[in-house]
Amino acid sequence: AQSVTQLGSHVSVSEGALVLLRCNYSSSVPPYLFWYVQYPNQGLQLLLKYTSAATLVKGINGFEAEFKKSETSFHLTKPSAHMSDAAEYFCAVSGGTSYGKLTFGQGTILTVHP
Amino acid sequence: KAGVTQTPRYLIKTRGQQVTLSCSPISGHRSVSWYQQTPGQGLQFLFEYFSETQRNKGNFPGRFSGRQFSNSRSEMNVSTLELGDSALYLCASRSAELSNTEAFFGQGTRLTVV
Numbered sequence: 001a002q003s004v005t006q007l008g009s010h011v012s013v014s015e016g017a018l019v020l021l022r023c024n025y026s027s028s029v030p031p032y033l034f035w036y037v038q039y040p041n042q043g044l045q046l047l048l049k050y051t052s053a054a055t056l057v058k059g060i061n062g063f064e065a066e067f068k069k070s071e072t073s074f075h076l077t078k079p080s081a082h083m084s085d086a087a088e089y090f091c092a093v094s095g096g097t098s099y100g101k102l103t104f105g106q107g108t109i110l111t112v113h114p
Numbered sequence: 115k116a117g118v119t120q121t122p123r124y125l126i127k128t129r130g131q132q133v134t135l136s137c138s139p140i141s142g143h144r145s146v147s148w149y150q151q152t153p154g155q156g157l158q159f160l161f162e163y164f165s166e167t168q169r170n171k172g173n174f175p176g177r178f179s180g181r182q183f184s185n186s187r188s189e190m191n192v193s194t195l196e197l198g199d200s201a202l203y204l205c206a207s208r209s210a211e212l213s214n215t216e217a218f219f220g221q222g223t224r225l226t227v228v
Binding site for chain 2: 032034036041042043044045046049051052090092094095096097098099100101102103104105106107
């Protein structure tokens with residue numbers, strides 16, 4: 001079985017500040033990890049993915065995440081927040097015989113203050 | 115290249131009715147998955163189809179069913195609608211069957227049951 005825990009349902013930062021969204025996973029097989037972003041009334045857009053290559057993964061819009069097996073974590077960061085980053089972010093895990101099934105965390109709403 | 119297309123975008127149904135939602139994947143993608151998104155339960159996996167075969171199924175009652183056609187388009191059906199079925203239903207397509215392949219999401223169908 002696989003699961004994801006996102007610490008903090010709401011995160012608030014000032015424009016230009018560091019963004020850190022936390023994700024911890026549980027998986028009995030080598031995991032594949034994804035971060036998605038969702039804007040209001042929209043679907044999910046892939047930010048980045050970890051698929052057992054480099055542990056530091058760079059994605060779109062300046063986001064990156066580091067896979068830490070020892071900590072079972074895959075935290076998402078961005079050095080400098082922009083107003084357009086305000087959205088809901090989801091961490092997801094797949095792997096093994098889950099095929100197309102993604103198991104999502106509960107999501108973190110990011111608010112960016114001017 | 116067109117993205118994942120879901121129709122309709124919005125739907126209002128009465129308790130007890132049934133509903134069919136449609137999803138056209140990205141051209142060439144043979145994997146289609148469905149998710150239910152609600153404020154209380156978050157994103158939950160419904161089922162996945164690959165080349166017209168259901169490969170994985172989430173923990174939903176039998177009122178929820180789906181199918182995939184030879185052109186990879188997919189439909190999901192919900193019978194005997196309940197108020198709790200009100201949700202955003204998201205469809206995702208993938209280019210390959212491996213679980214490390216990223217999923218591309220449609221904008222969703224917002225179902226309201228009254």
